[in-house]
Amino acid sequence: MFSIDTQILFCCMAVFSPRKTQLLWNYFLPFLLMNHLTLGNTISPLIMLDQYEGSGIRLVCTSEMLFPEIQLLWVDGEGQELLAAPAVATPDNITSSILLQPGAGHFVSCRIVSKSTKTSAGSTSVIIADIFFPSTSRWMIAFFVIAVLGTVVILAIYYILKKNNLKLALSDNEQKAMEEEIARIKIILGKEKNESQEALKVQDNFEKTMEELDFRRAASHAVNITLDPQCTHPKLIIKEKNRIKLSSLYLGLKDLKGALIAVAKEGFSSGKLYWEVEVEGRTFWELGVLTKKVRKRLESETLEKPLEEGYVSMQWFQNQYHCIGGSSLTDGQNEECAVVGVFLDLEEKMLSFYNVQLMCSIRTIPVEFFEKMYPFFNPGREENFLGVRPVSSPPRLASI
Incomplete structure (x- = not known):
């Protein structure tokens, strides 16, 4: 266990475009950026992102049993104690976990507290942005919206053509203008199609990353075989x-x-x-x-x-x-x-x-x-x- 105070920060800028936000989601989901600072003799517990549960994220806090009467407390950004699963203690360490739900405040801290003196011996904090909670892909929603808009545009063109009977009585200039307009709409639809394909590619990359995370969890339990x-x-x-x-x-x-x-x-x-x-x-x-x-x-x-x-x-x-x-x-x-x-x-x-x-x-x-x-x-x-x-x-x- 660490003998330094650990501050964990994991954030995603809300001002990013959806594409950049999705890329951050794809590549940075498995990790938290850890910044350890030495402050006296405080002890920092270790916070790990364990797994997804429903719409939430399970966080696990672990600390060495440095003295007999030790407990782990989870608190929010305002210092209020949070409801956590019962701690599991062994002669060597103590572990506690909490299920963090979206919209419940994403700044949490795990503190090492002495049961007898009620004083804190160290803490570790974590910030998780909303983008990292399980949700429906915004790219997939965009794909269906684009498909509906494309259908509406095509129906609108057909309605205009039928209403004005352009197939029988359009002048050369009007015909040319209509062809240009149709060509312009086709270009727009082509761009939207490319963006939809890119969104599907990002989704595939995300699924591959989740498979890699599953493999890494398994490989972390390696044993020797003779x-x-x-x-x-x-x-x-x-x-x-x-x-x-x-x-x-x-x-x-x-x-x-x-x-x-x-x-x-x-x-x-x-x-x-x-x-x-x-x-x-x-x-x-x-x-x-x-x-x-x-x-x-x-x-x-x-x-x-x-x-x-x-x-x-x-x-x-x-x-x-x-x-x-x-x-x-x-x-x-x-x-x-x-x-x-x-x-x-x-x-x-x-x-x-x-x-x-x-x-x-x-x-x-x-x-x-x-x-x-x-x-x-x-x-x-x-x-x-x-x-x-x-x-x-x-x-x-x-x-x-």
């Missing part, structure tokens, strides 16, 4: 603790009995876990999780029998993704990828797969088991190794 030689098919070779492939002695054999998989030493019964696997250049691979009961059975049988139940996975086979053990709740991209991110959320009971290069979702499968889960890996019959790699921080989002 393959267990005691729970690995005897025809597979383990290298460097987390790389695996089929032994070259069996590459030409078609009938290989049993589950050609390697199971991790690490098992998980709660929380959120993320790991990455290198699968580039393979015609087949399978990644997933299985229950502790299935793991014990496989280990006792030396993996001579195939998997039948108690597991959830995703395969790459015949240039397509296949979900095993459940139907996907999402239909993400279908391109072949070099590195797959696997996110096991035991709180939401979901197993998600990501394209790490594109930072977007591939598939999400529900996990309906309530016992400890173990990652497993099927490398297929390729000559190169399939490997669990260390998770690196994704690149920063592009900014203006």
